[in-house]
Amino acid sequence: MSAAATLRLVLASAIIGSTVTAASAAPAVACGALTSQDAAALMGAPLEANFTNDTAPDSLNGHDHTTVCGWFPKGYDLKKAEAPPERGVQLTLHTFRTPAEAKMFHDMTKKGPPGSSPRAVPDLGQDALMEEKNFSGTRVATIHFLKGVHAAQIQTWRKEKAAAIDSATAAARQVVGKL
Numbered sequence: 001m002s003a004a005a006t007l008r009l010v011l012a013s014a015i016i017g018s019t020v021t022a023a024s025a026a027p028a029v030a031c032g033a034l035t036s037q038d039a040a041a042l043m044g045a046p047l048e049a050n051f052t053n054d055t056a057p058d059s060l061n062g063h064d065h066t067t068v069c070g071w072f073p074k075g076y077d078l079k080k081a082e083a084p085p086e087r088g089v090q091l092t093l094h095t096f097r098t099p100a101e102a103k104m105f106h107d108m109t110k111k112g113p114p115g116s117s118p119r120a121v122p123d124l125g126q127d128a129l130m131e132e133k134n135f136s137g138t139r140v141a142t143i144h145f146l147k148g149v150h151a152a153q154i155q156t157w158r159k160e161k162a163a164a165i166d167s168a169t170a171a172a173r174q175v176v177g178k179l
Helices: 003-016 036-043 099-109 161-178
Strands: 048-055 065-072 088-095 126-135 138-147 150-158
Touching (some): 036 065, 036 088, 036 150, 036 161, 088 099, 099 138, 099 150, 126 161, 150 161
Antiparallel strands (some): 048 065, 088 150, 126 138, 138 150
């Protein structure tokens, strides 16, 4: 697979890979679990909440309410991008009716794309796994974790590997603390 095709696959999975479902009266939403101020502080630069998506739960999607919120530099369009952003954060939150449904979804999605080798992240929700890749000179760190009725994915884009990993871990910790 070419580098461009791989990049498109990663960006597409970032767009598609998020879901939130309400388990109680007020559903958790990605943009509430991590704010614009949180994202900017994590990245050390101003970022806009310029990508959001909300998919209502129904019987066809397994009662998975998906919300996605992405914070990227002004003018960056994730849907049309030919290259990864230099900095960015995206949270995809899947909320289910029960912890068992959330765990089933998490177990199906936590391994990442073929060829990835995720590693465990201790003290971060239930069964948290991280993978980190280099795409066109930008490091993308992705953490999948589970907490109660929520299965989540946080992705960060940074030029430096350590910064991408540290930012993803810090963002995931903030989200876990709010769920």
